[in-house]
Amino acid sequence: MKRLILATVAAGMVAPVAAEPFVFSGVVGAGAGYVTNPFLRIGEDGGSPSLNVSLAPVLTRTTPRGVTTVRGIYSREEYLRDYGHSDNALAGLSHQQQLNERLTVNGGVTYNTTTNPLIGSNFDPGISDPLTIGRRSRRLSGDAGFSWQPTATDTWTGGVNASRNTFSRNTLDGLVQDYNLYGANLAYTRSLDERTQIGLRVNGQYVDSEAFPDTQSLQPAVTLHRQISAIWTFDGNIGLIIQKMEGRSASTTVGFGGSLCGQYPRTEICFTADRQSSASGIGGLRRDLSLTTTVTHSLTERSRLRGYGSYRKSDGQSFQTISDVEAIQARLDYDYDVTQRLTVGVGGRYQRRDLKGQGSADSVAGMVNLSMKIGR
Template sequence: MALLFAAAPVGAQPLDFSATVDAHLGYAVNPQLVTGEDAGSGYGGITVSPLLSKATSVSQTTLGGTYSREQYFSNYGHTESESVTFNHNQTFSEYLRGGVNAGYTRSNNLLLNGNEDLVQLGNFATGGTTSILSAGANLSWQATGKDSFTADGNYIHQKTDNFGFSNTFDEYVADVGYMRALNARTKIGVRTNVTFYHSPIQNFGGGPEGGNNRTIGPALAWQQIISPIWNLDADVGIIFQHSGTPFPSDSKGLGFHARLCGTYPRSTICFSGARQSSGSAFGGLRQQLTFSVTYTYRLTELSSFSLNGIYSKNSNGNGNGINNAFADSDVFRGSIDYNRKLTDRLSVGVEGRGGYLKRRSFGSARSLAGSAYLRVKIG
């Protein structure tokens, strides 16, 4: 926690501080999603999420952290997750905006920390520990009344430890895009993704290219205001993937992203789907097919309901048999939550979550958990 407060320089304007503290009591079955495990246990849990933020007329900065721990009454001991995130967004002029971000996560229960990158669940990491370090930057430029450009860059370093296995990978991702407005409701353009991936575990041949993979994904893009309620953002193109494993290979396939969102007076709902490349600690650079839905509904002024579900099918795009056993997987993660506000700072609720993992050579696993919680807001 000291890190969060140390971030405020002497003489600077005061930062806004807030935090939430959740205390849980519930029951879980196979909380770490380990193959062959089906025992259950009651548990007590706590989640602490402090946040520092500062806003000016041209910028917004946040520094936050989350620590979660679940102590099981039998079978599993405890699981925990911690993360720190930093975000800064800046308006340089009426036409130019940008931002930087960084984050760190360490967890031995990827269902606990709410990580929505389902590739991480299939990394042979269940029951073990995964650490993820990331950093990125972005720019958006409104060149004319109709023409806009975007550029994003991200770096990811991940380490996974499990059952005596350990591996790391580094992934560099760049996205650039151009959109032109045809009218007040429609934009079309192009987007291109470039990904470089390196993992020592793939460098069996010892050559300079052994652990290097790369992907280029050009696509046509479309943004549409369908109605005052519904908006669509989509692109479709081709994924060109090269693997530098001991058996170098090239492949290509369909790539796409789509997000359809509706905003109603008391609810919001979003559907999304994508086929893209995604790095993993084991199995190299994968091709990932993902579908998800998020839904929130305000029942009354004091109570709300939310639901999230995401499914991912992962495969080794180059067909390399050495990595297929680790790369091929089907993963599902879902959660449901009901919250009722008692006072401005105090609320109660019930929540449930579940996960499913099926891997080509390691069988399948299921996880379920449910709890009642008390939430306190500070600041």
């Protein structure tokens, strides 16, 4: 028995378990379809058959106290007549580190360039401003933040961020201009019970525009998180939007935000609504009203429907010939898992942008897609 134990220990010392700190996963896709007015040009009503490819790799490293993630997105939609192509590319690095039981820090850097965030099977609506869809935009951004929990019921979070945003020239008749954005935020949250949290937060932004007057905003708000039931969760805030443009007096209005999300056994659904201050190449800081709905419904173990819809109305003090801008985006997809890795699907999208005083434009597309999971 002693010999058996010694042999086992020796074998463990000679052949230790191989560590695997990095995990690779991702999705590749391809498809074909038809699209009208892909660049949302005013007065354009032509269309073209299209081909698309996409790639979304993710590399993750996890330690007992930290997570590092490297991710990328590339999508390209090639038009067989007249329009050339649309594409998206994103590369991002982020890290989260727990310094001790109470303090966690995080940071990241991201670069993306895009003309239309809804192309490809692995689309990401968040990588582009919907008001400038169809125009080449580039963004280099970085952020750093912390989360500190001094007691079991109190949490402080905060952070800073900055980005450089540039656009192709000769777009939107020169109304789109490059800008730098700088921001900071601080929030306090207190847990009243296992289902309810209340708090205070303040966000600040400064936009340094190359053509429009520089603008700044301050947004103080009260916050509420409530687990309404085992299915539904509500997050909300209400406060003020205080904006100041160079050469003009400050303006104050009500700002709010809220999300209501439900998770059923076969359906996940989320509604969001907010009125906030945000930056754009059109006019610097704007006041935006935004409504968004996302739905995923599993029809069977292998098939599902995915829906996304958003509406945004924007106004800004420095608009010249444009008083308001409205943007609508919608996409619906049906997916069927042929195997655990291979998926086929069909989908469609609708996009509209209305530049008050300039005109409006619509785009409709339908596509058939094939995607495959790679890595783990």
